[in-house]
Amino acid sequence: MANEVNGEEFDEETVEREENEIEQVVEDFVDEPPVRHDECPSSEDEDEDEDEEGEPRRKAKAKVPVKHGAGVLYKGQRFLNGVAFKDSVLDYALNTGHNIKQYRYDKDKIGFICVGGEGCEWKVYASTLPKDNVWKVKSLHRGAFMLFVDKIIEEPEYYMPMKIEELVHEKWGFTVSRPQCQAARNKALKWIEFENDHMFARLRDYAAELVHSNPDSTVEIETVTNTIGQEEFNRIFICFDNIRRTWKQSCRQLIGVDGCFLKHKVKGQLLVALGRDADNAIYPIAWGAVQVENTENWLWFVRKIKHDLGLNQGLGYILVSDRQKGLISAVQTELPQIEHRMCVRHIYGNLKKNHASRKEMKSLIWNLAWSYNEAEFEQRLDRILCYDAESFNNTISKAREFAFVPMLEGIRRLAMARIAKRSVISLAHKGICTPYVTDFLKVEHKNASLCKVTRSTNGMYEVKLSSCTYRVSLERRTCTCMKFEICGIPCEHAYGVMLQKKLAPENYVCQWFRTSTWRRNYRDGLVPVRGAEFWPKTSAPDVHIPPAPPQPGRKKITKADKKRKKGVNESPTKKAPKNKKRIMHCGICGEPNHNSRFHTKQQASQGPPRVPSQVASPAASQQVASPASSAASGCHVLHGYEDMC
Incomplete structure (x- = not known):
């Protein structure tokens, strides 16, 4: 549902759509793996620098897929908010081919009916529950504008009108004009700008x-x-x-x-x-x-x-x-x-x-x-x-x-989801130490089994590995290689002593890597934050968006900066006018330097309309051809794009 702000129409569901996007990011959150010792970490740019033959390879622009649901609707189905219900109805219409329209626009009640054919009684209606702030499908009788708005907000540079037109035709077989796609994109950009200013002020x-x-x-x-x-x-x-x-x-x-x-x-x-x-x-x-x-x-x-x-x-x-x-x-x-x-x-x-x-x-x-x-x-x-x-x-x-x-809300929720997810994992883990220690000792076991251990007094041991000897003390938890002291986990030399004495290496791991400490890390999580309508009203003035600050570093040098600066008494270079490679002609009047889209403005600036010339340029004569001839040639004519045919 839209309202007017400063003479412009904006979507009232912007906050709910942002909520859906944040929920999707949290749902797609993949926990980061722990950092392993003695392992060279992989870099994302390393794998794409060269191809199989060692030649440099250019990176392709990542394409963001258009994600939608399965298009399933049933009576009693529940949704987080009205936006989620609308998206499911849209998916259902795309999958089944129904031509639907919305007939109920209340903030707590939404309904859709089918207008695709006579006698079709398909209808769906959902509203909020009185006790819970969730939406439920109350009735379902079985018998393109908001399609890309979320993706336009996320990737405005990728979802240009031509790309939107192609994706709609490829995925759902619909035919939409490019001006429709441009209008939808412009409206989405207006929404995000309005939402930025409104949310930033609060x-x-x-x-x-x-x-x-x-x-x-x-x-x-x-x-x-x-x-x-x-x-x-x-x-x-x-x-x-x-x-x-x-x-x-x-x-x-x-x-x-x-x-x-x-x-x-x-x-x-x-x-x-x-x-x-x-x-x-x-x-x-x-x-x-x-x-x-x-x-x-x-x-x-x-x-x-x-x-x-x-x-x-x-x-x-x-x-x-x-x-x-x-x-x-x-x-x-x-x-x-x-x-x-x-x-x-x-x-x-x-x-x-x-x-x-x-x-x-x-x-x-x-x-x-x-x-x-x-x-x-x-x-x-x-x-x-x-x-x-x-x-x-x-x-x-x-x-x-x-x-x-x-x-900021997305970062907070990711932190909250990370704590909750790892809390479940740590509580379910069985063992004295964390999985990181288990993997660490698994790598050390190979060399530890090859160590030759000689016992000394005062709890000291001499360990020989690869023709080099090391002094190990289990009581002090030290080794000549110093890996035991730095990592807090037994090195391969100390591990070799423990294997010979049949001791559990987990008992010699420092407290920072114990399961009990791991559970304390994620015992206290963040308290969930309420929605924007429940935020406290502060008396402080609104916060405004600052202008883009100049970033530090060397400024980019353009070609004009590299040219020699002219002296005071030197005449500046006079640029010759650019030669036009193709002269544009109007499809209505046949006159040059404007097309049919700007025909009205051109006539208003030049006075009374002129009668189209009977003899025009070849391009103009082709453009003023009858609709029948255009159809016969197999060209699909869109108003305002005749000169593209």
Whole structure:
């Protein structure tokens, strides 16, 4: 159902459609796998760089499929909202060929009837239940506009009028004109622009609802006043209390920080702080959005993390990030005592720019990162010198394409779904340690079984493997290779001692990888948030969308910038008028320089209409041919597109 806002018609179901999209993203959520030690992670761009013959291969543009339901309707069927019911009716009509129209437009009652033929009594009616806010099909008698609106909102650059026309004809056999597709696309873009402005203005109401649903959480919005007195968005920070307390109580003192671009109308950067759970998988801690990734905003984000997590000066904590200058400066200022490490994936990405032809560079870099002692590190570094003679962002990639408030809501729901899903998995897991430890020890078992163990005094053991000896202490949980101390899981040398003494290696795993800790990681989840109609009404002024900020970095140099600048006394270059390759003629009057679509405007600007000339150009004579001749030639004439036939 549509209403008028500022003289334009907009869909009242925009919020419900955004809700459906977020629900689909949460439903399609695939949990991220834990990070494995001593394994070189795969990169998405690695597999597509070359074909089977080693030649460079261009990446094809990803095509987003048009997803619809099975088209099944039955009496008593329930739906989350009215939009879901309408989509199911549309699927049913496409599958069965019914020509239907909507006859009931109430907010709590919707009905459709068949108008495809005389005597057809097909009719369906659904309404909301009095106790539950869900829709139910009350009656069903058996006897193209909204088709692509959701996909146009998600992929506006892909679903152009020509593509919509092709997909409708291929999938359902319908014939729609290109102007109809263009009108539908334009209306969808108007909806999303209206929805952006409306939802963005209530950003403070959304923040109030987050704090109301999850007390003691930190939700901070900062705005700046523009020249006309309006408050424009500057940045936002979100950290839920349950997630914050869980990380401080049951997660390792490890924080990963990164940023990624926003993909919608509000331009800027999404900043995230992540931890690791007992299964070594991603655990989101806090996130925020800023206009520009610079030193000032990173300093603000790091300061908020420091205060919420109680990091003090950072002593005893580890932070992993890329080499962004603003972030490095912010960490040195706010957390001077923290151990700041650099992300191996970003280091390899920088090396790949200058060593793209070095196929073994990736494995050498990751093997260097998996070094557990100085001797091993130096040895692997020499291999690189002789040779030389990002996961959470992927998870929220779909959410980043939504409007700003739905984007924040999508990230929150993904965090809530991740906690709920892993809570079920951890409670069902049987064993002392997490599956990550099981896989870790499975890899170590092969070398552990080859170890030759010699016992010494004071609980010490000498282990020989591959002509090299190591000193192992099970009581202190140490080994010469230092892998035992760094990973917190027995290395192959300590595992070899345990195999000889018939000890369970799980009993020597540190507390961070125990199943009990894993269950504590996901014991307290997020409290669900209510819909927009239930948000608290704050007295604060509306938040307005800021203009796109200038992004840091070197500006793109155009061809005009490369040309020599003319002096003051030099005459500028005079451009010659472009020669037209084809002269357009009107299909109505036969005159040049306009077509039939703009015939009325042309006549209004030139005065009274003129009689079409009997002798015209060959193109014009073909265009003014009779409809019968057009039909005889097999050309399907659309009004406004005669010159394309």
